[in-house]
Amino acid sequence: MPGFPMLEVRGLHARYGAIEALRGVDIDVAQGEIVTLIGANGAGKSTLLMTICGQPRASAGSIRYEGRDIAGLATFEIMRLGIAQSPEGRRVFPRMTVEENLKLGATVADVKHYDADLARVYKLFPRLEERRAQRGGTLSGGEQQMLAIGRALMGRPRLLLLDEPSLGLAPMLVKQIFATIREINAAEGVTIFLVEQNAYHALRLAHRGYVMVNGRITLAGPASDLLANPEVRAAYLEGGH
Ligand SMILES: Nc1ncnc2c1ncn2[C@@H]1O[C@H](COP(=O)(O)OP(=O)(O)O)[C@@H](O)[C@H]1O
Numbered sequence: 202m203p204g205f206p207m208l209e210v211r212g213l214h215a216r217y218g219a220i221e222a223l224r225g226v227d228i229d230v231a232q233g234e235i236v237t238l239i240g241a242n243g244a245g246k247s248t249l250l251m252t253i254c255g256q257p258r259a260s261a262g263s264i265r266y267e268g269r270d271i272a273g274l275a276t277f278e279i280m281r282l283g284i285a286q287s288p289e290g291r292r293v294f295p296r297m298t299v300e301e302n303l304k305l306g307a308t309v310a311d312v313k314h315y316d317a318d319l320a321r322v323y324k325l326f327p328r329l330e331e332r333r334a335q336r337g338g339t340l341s342g343g344e345q346q347m348l349a350i351g352r353a354l355m356g357r358p359r360l361l362l363l364d365e366p367s368l369g370l371a372p373m374l375v376k377q378i379f380a381t382i383r384e385i386n387a388a389e390g391v392t393i394f395l396v397e398q399n400a401y402h403a404l405r406l407a408h409r410g411y412v413m414v415n416g417r418i419t420l421a422g423p424a425s426d427l428l429a430n431p432e433v434r435a436a437y438l439e440g441g442h
């Protein structure tokens with residue numbers, strides 16, 4: 202049951218020098234939803250998540266979070282408002298242990314919640330608890346992905362941005378990670394904006410979806426409609442998932 206508007210992106214542009222990566226993007230995410238953004242490599246998906254987090258800056262358009270324009274804020278201020286990102290490629294600190302990595306995610310949260318938040322992440326990802334003293338760089342790809350999501354959750358976000366959590370994972374692990382994302386949303390009420398190239402799994406998980414092509418949204422709708430849409434099937438689903 203979607204609630205009030207949480208994230209409202211309007212006419213958003215962002216560029217890297219001469220390259221315009223976002224060319225007028227409109228996205229809405231309501232409180233309690235899982236919304237996915239699918240699109241081919243290079244479409245601008247990661248740029249959108251990064252622009253929401255303040256880096257790169259929006260060159261035009263607006264980003265409202267819980268009714269407030271955040272496009273001019275610094276990244277740490279945006280995080281403090283309850284947005285957390287699990288970036289593409291996981292970016293765990295390889296020399297630090299699992300627990301030290303998780304602790305880093307907690308710096309913006311109230312320290313008195315630390316033990317409870319750690320217990321919550323270990324409950325979602327028992328594998329991380331087993332490996333709490335192991336260095337991040339020695340984890341498998343799937344475990345590193347769990348660690349990146351766990352670290353983002355340590356900041357107690359109300360809006361969780363996930364960039365390709367299934368990238369490079371074996372099919373069994375993809376299922377597991379997506380089941381955990383569903384649990385984070387359903388059991389804990391965290392709103393989720395999920396960027397994926399794995400369109401099949403993302404659309405099966407999400408309530409609504411958007412398709413991005415060359416920095417623009419070309420299709421939007423309920424995830425089940427997009428899954429059945431012949432254009433989407435031809436471009437993102439045929440030939441196996
Ligand atoms: N740091 C950067 N500098 C210059 N161009 C970039 C940078 N990051 C991404 N781009 C370009 O912006 C476009 C969108 O990239 P990206 O947002 O990473 O797409 P996606 O996540 O959908 O694969 C691509 O053309 C990419 O080459």
Ligand SMILES: [Mg+2]
Nearest residue numbers: 246247248289
């Ligand atoms: Mg990307």
